[in-house]
Amino acid sequence: MPPKLTRAASLLALLLLMQCVDPLRRNFDYDDNLLTVEGFITDDSPVLVTVRNTRSTKSTSFLQPISGAKVEVRSKQGLVLPLRETSNGVYESDPNFRGLAGETYSLHLDLLNGQKYVSTEETLVPLRAEASYSTVFNPRISVTYQNFNQQKISSLDVFADFNDPADEQNYYFWQTRLFEQQNICLTCTNVEYNTRTQDCNPPPPSPPQPSIFYDYQCDGDCWEILGDERINIFSDALINGKDVKGLLLRQVPFYNGRGALLEVTQYNLSVGAYRYFERLKQQVETSGTFVDTPPAPPVGNIRNVNDAGELVTGYFGAGGKSVQRIWLDRRNYPSPLIVSMLGREVLEAPRFDIIKVPCRASSTRTPIKPIGWQ
């Protein structure tokens, strides 16, 4: 193409959709006190319910686990299953309990403040269309890191294929957890690590610009657990009874050139639960153009018995479940773009080889080798 025409073309292209998406520096004045109850009863695992309060004020929010609540699952057949608080705000059933296919369950909560909550009834429908998964190498995707840096990186795209049964409405939901080997267990910003307090030193009065990072190695094996960045739901409203091929679930970036483990949990949802996750998805998966569905409170199926106007988020669902673990081998791909989980090079702290920081177990990190790790 002659240079003149190229110039004209890029001019036109620039003109016709001269639009720009930029991060916005603006704080929002929050003022909400929100109860979130999440739980799922399946035929494959015990019941786990979390009860939390999110208090948002000014432009920050605090997560407060709600302890001391009386939490029960009741079935239509008369079963009353009390849940025991195993950690702050986390309530679990007997580890041997499994939900029964076809049975209808509801959740009942009595909080210490006297408020009573109840969920709608959910029937446990077993999973009938278990998906199979495949991966495709994607040479370049764009990833936004926690520090808002955008980086180009290669990825393995994970797709689901399944055959939807024809005789019923099906609502699918996937949750994935990515296990990545973690070498850096702590990063201190502008200060060094204090072995005595086992934490970073307090921040200096006048922090340098730009900030200086000190990365510290893990003491022993450590795995980072990365949750979903998107909500994967699918309804067969438009495809009932047909085969679904190539549904993208997750893009796994090349944080290193070795391997990673993806744990994929597939659930069967009720229509109510599906609508809840659909609303949740609409909160953040938007593009800003006018085709966006406007955000709406993701209120689930839990109601305050005494106050119909209180909005409670979260969902108590029932359904079949299946877990698959996929080993993602990143070797043998032609010149992939690799960027570490930090989004930058490791910046070795002074005494990098000597000071090692323990890998503390949490919902995002584990020192225990995950099942299926190769």
Added chain:
Amino acid sequence: MKQTLPLLVLFISLLSTPILAQKRPPGKSHLVRCVLSDSLTGEPIVNGIVQFNYNNAGLYTNKVGIFETFYPEGEVVLTIRNLGYRTFFTKFDLRRDTTLTVRLLAVANELDEVTISTQSVEQGIRKPLLGVTRLNIKTIKNLPAVMGEVDILRSLQLLPGVTSVGEASNGVNIRGGTVDQNLMLFDDAPIFNPTHLFGMFSVFPPDAVSSMEVYKGTTPARYGGRAAAVMDVAMANPSLDQFKVQAGIGLISSRLTVEMPLIKQKLGLLVSGRGSFNDFLFKYGPPAIRGIRANFGDAAAKLFWVINPKNTLSVSSYFNTDFFQTELLGGVDNIVSESTQFQFKTLNFSAKWFHAFTPRLDMQVVATQSDYAPSILLPETTSDNTVEIMSRVLHRQAKANLNYTPNDAHKIEIGASAVGYLLNPPGRLNPGTSPSVNAIELPGEFGLELAGHVEDEFRATRWLTVMAGLRYSYFMDVGPGSRQAYLPGTIREEASVTGVTDYARGEPMATYGGLEPRLGLSLKLSERASLKGGYSLMRQYMQVISNTTTPLPTSRWKTSDAHIKPQVSRLATLGYFQSSKNTIFEYSLEGYWRETDNIVEYKPGADFLLRQNIETQLLQGQSRAYGIEAMATKKKGTTTGWISYTYARVLNRVDEGPSFLERINNGDWFPANFDRPHSFNLSLTTIPNKITTFSATFTYASGRPFSAPTGVLRYQNRSIPYFSLRNQDRIRDYHRLDFSLQLNNLTEKDRRWQGHWVFTLYNVYGIDNQYSIFFKQVGTGFRPYELTVFNAPIFSVTFNLRNMR
């Protein structure tokens, strides 16, 4: 009706002039003879309008630019005008037979840009209609246009009371009305989607448009079916005596218009087309936009036949098409596709027969059909197949009007109309050869609207003119179909269905109707000042169902049914008008208050796609809009233009029950998407010499509302913004300055072709106006982003050409 006025005038002229000219009427009358010609070329002006004493009925000059009539002795104010010429006024005492030789100045050559006006000068004081705006296409063509595309809707937004949600807006909002509450007519046939490329350009081919009238206040009784305003765009009539060609080449689109007299003075044809075919260039652009495809086109044709002096017939057709593909717009959930394409087609027909019984009584019969078919195309990732989601709106109307002018004091109109609404299908999923998608077809919706109206515009006293109209409309939702019943006192949702009633073909499923009074009063305070008031009630039986900032071309239309009640809007207006002594300046101050019942809002998290029983996703409520509009216009001189300020609010309230699914913002009043309290517009056009026209427009408006998070929600280990309120925050205020320079090539006036260049600079100082603020997941948190559109100056050039002989 406004379009029929010239015709009415024509026929009075054709019928009565020969008689009058030949026979001197009894009483003291004198012959008035006028020879009308173009001041520059000296050519006679055919069909120039001549009016006596501001009377609506007037005369037309004949083929050689001459008219003759007898007129009673006394003081005479003569107004002579023709489209594209500066209007000529003269006042004299008619004591003897008089001959005037008038050479009209062509606006293109000289001065006077009187063309956007709240009222034309001579009507401004007396006419009882409030809030009528007439836009001449010539004025619109002089205004700076984005990328050089002349655009009626964008120009309209420079007027007080007309706003939109922003740059990409599929229509305009007039005095608190939603986009679909405007009745938008193109040669009497309604337009269901007024813009190309998601609001970028309006669908009216500029060379096929002669004028546009906007009724934002009192609406004449002949209009109905929509709750807010009327935009009546007239297609130009072909020239009956001259072959004319106009063409234009622009950055975005190219245009061609041909007018052909098929039988001189009898039959003419106008064909106009516009198309944009430049999108192949995108693939050479930056990677981010390589996936974009955007093409549009429109074509209009009109056949105008003067059968005899008593009858004319015009038949017109309008077609438009639009295709847009981008990854920037979201896909359709649950269908695995590689991209999303939006496409729509409009095909309209209208036929108009005009018959004059006597000079004082005439009739107009109109038949129209609008066929609008939008679709979403989803090319499948795994095959060459494309899945299509489409819908189709078919609107057919037949109407007849009788206009009777018994004397100078009364102008009476009686009319009847029937509209058939056919949504067949309201939604269809066509899987093509896809093995993984099912065919879905929603049952058709049929509606019938019958209406009758009567209206009299009369002079009650010397100081008071009244327009009193009454319309009655009746709507029937007609079978075949089925209706779900819901448990009383519960939320309308699938779980509360108690039964389904089936209706046979032709059986009424729901009926609505009522009177629609229209009233306009004009109180003449002095020769140059008047006070006007008005009241209108309008009913709307078909609406667009949308939960997006502005309706999409593919948004679903829905006729009223047993669950979705028709929207009813009541508008009261009051205004003060004054013109300066020499009628150079005109000032107006108008206030309005509108209440609308049964506005359609969506439930939190509603989903409309291919959904049957859509009432489960909708809520109905009230809307309240009010505002004050101040405007000053300079109508004559080298520099013309206007300046306006508007304060306007639009608030909605939805409260169908105590549950959060039945109410919005706790049942309190909340601002509508297009509530922009302050707006300021400035438009100036200066024609310093014969070859240069320079225009500048400046616009400012308060930022539109958006929903900001009221808190944070934790899901898994992620923070997600939580929105419990709708539209409680605002984006930044909007402002923009545009320039346009038109250079006419007049050096050789005998040339066969005349060309002119239009240079446009849009957004002169490159302000990055926000279109929206939205929230995206970043890692386990989220952050706000802003979307800006046209955030740098945009320069464009258009070359236009037309034949002169």
